Amino acid sequence: MCSYPEIREQYLMKKHGTFFYIMVFVTAQISLFLLIGLWISWYISNYILTEKGGIKILSFNVNIIALVGGLVLLVVISIAMSLIFMYLNRQMNLTRMYDNFIANITHELKSPLSSIQLFLETMNSRKVKEEKQKEFVNAMLQDIKRLNSLINSILYMSGFESTSAAKRYPHNYRIYQADKFLKEIILNVSEQLRIRENVKISGKASCNCVMDKQWMSIVFHNLLDNAKKYSKEELEIHIKLQCSEKYLLIHVKDNGVGIPALYIKKVFNKFERVENPNSPSVKGTGLGLYWVREIVRNHGGDISVFSEGDNKGSIFTIKLPIYLKAKQNHLKKLLRLSNYSNHKSG
Numbered sequence: 546m547c548s549y550p551e552i553r554e555q556y557l558m559k560k561h562g563t564f565f566y567i568m569v570f571v572t573a574q575i576s577l578f579l580l581i582g583l584w585i586s587w588y589i590s591n592y593i594l595t596e597k598g599g600i601k602i603l604s605f606n607v608n609i610i611a612l613v614g615g616l617v618l619l620v621v622i623s624i625a626m627s628l629i630f631m632y633l634n635r636q637m638n639l640t641r642m643y644d645n646f647i648a649n650i651t652h653e654l655k656s657p658l659s660s661i662q663l664f665l666e667t668m669n670s671r672k673v674k675e676e677k678q679k680e681f682v683n684a685m686l687q688d689i690k691r692l693n694s695l696i697n698s699i700l701y702m703s704g705f706e707s708t709s710a711a712k713r714y715p716h717n718y719r720i721y722q723a724d725k726f727l728k729e730i731i732l733n734v735s736e737q738l739r740i741r742e743n744v745k746i747s748g749k750a751s752c753n754c755v756m757d758k759q760w761m762s763i764v765f766h767n768l769l770d771n772a773k774k775y776s777k778e779e780l781e782i783h784i785k786l787q788c789s790e791k792y793l794l795i796h797v798k799d800n801g802v803g804i805p806a807l808y809i810k811k812v813f814n815k816f817e818r819v820e821n822p823n824s825p826s827v828k829g830t831g832l833g834l835y836w837v838r839e840i841v842r843n844h845g846g847d848i849s850v851f852s853e854g855d856n857k858g859s860i861f862t863i864k865l866p867i868y869l870k871a872k873q874n875h876l877k878k879l880l881r882l883s884n885y886s887n888h889k890s891g
Contacts, residue, residue, distance in 0.1 A: 569632075573625030580618040583610075653695055657688035718757050718879040720868055723750040723793050724786060730758070731784060734765045740773055743780040750786040753868040754793050755876040757883075760840045765797075767833040768861055772799035777856075791871035792846075795863040804852040804859050812850060813838040841865070845875040 664681040667673065673681065728746055735744040772782050778800060785796040804812060811817050815835045841848045846865035852858065866872040 569625050569628045573622050573629070576618045576621040576625065580615055580622070583614050583618070654692070657691050660688050661685050716757055716879070716883050717759065718755050718883040720753050720880070721756050721758075723752050723754045723756075723788070723865075726754075726756065726758075727761070727786060727795065730762050730765055731769075734762060734769055735782075737766070738769055738773060740769065740780060740782070743773075744769065744782045744784065746784045746786070748786040750788050750793055750795075752788040752793055752870075754844075754865050755868055755879050756844060756865070757879075760843070764837050764840050764863070767837050768797050771833060772797070772801055772859075775799075775801040777802060788867065791867055793865045793867055795865070797861040797863070798858060800858045803855050803857045804850065805855070806852075809850060809852065813848070844879070845872045 664685050668678065668681060727750065731744065731746060732741070735741045769782060773780055776799065781800045783796075783798045785794075785798075787794050787796075808817070813834050815832065817835070838848050841863055844865055846863060848861060848863045851860045851862070866876060868876055
């Protein structure tokens, strides 16, 4: 598993490499020195030499060169300094996210560990009835699943950004009849989260799509779990399925606290946490929706979110290509990746 400094460096240098910013800084310094040298030579040629009776030939040309050259160099310096400022600002934001990530991940790791330790110490220090032992064991297994899920989210995070991720991480892409397949996943996830009665499914998706069952389960687990965490009233989740000409559309609507307009474009970013005074106090790593987006993209699809504002809920829309109607090269690549040659619906 990659360490956070490695993740931090990958995120920081995702848009431009270190060499780029070094060259920007060097260019700014060279431009500054050239500007100073140009204006010094201009001053000497126009004031010092002429005052001493020196030759004043080309003084007009020298003025023009000094003026135009100085302006050009000033623009170069200004642009270079702006880029350096943007780089430093990005670094400061990343440092802030780093601090939040460390605080949140520490809490997420310590909570289940403390719970497991408490159960074990209780069972070790006193005689516990068999029924109570089973209850303790089940609780510890749930905490272990929680830890495993958290570790996997960090482990796979860096893999999504690598072109070789498909070769390094297990996939099991198959062709599924979307309606039956997705309703089964949604049912299982909602039962795991104990919100089965709060989830309503409508629409019909009688189209075939290439999907990985484990990855799609993670997508819905994150979306439904977020809806549960960020709902202050009685939870209501409405999931609508529909097939267009080329794409399967999945709309996941909740009645939670909503997403401020400022964060609409940021919620899928790595380590991003929405700061909303109306939100319940929820701990997390800021990786859930990032993971959702990357999984959907790996399926050849896209995900977007819409919210009318505070306490008006959110609508997540997932768009996946329909088999034999859209993005055929990508879907065939996914099937080859899973060594799947039997092109029949799962």
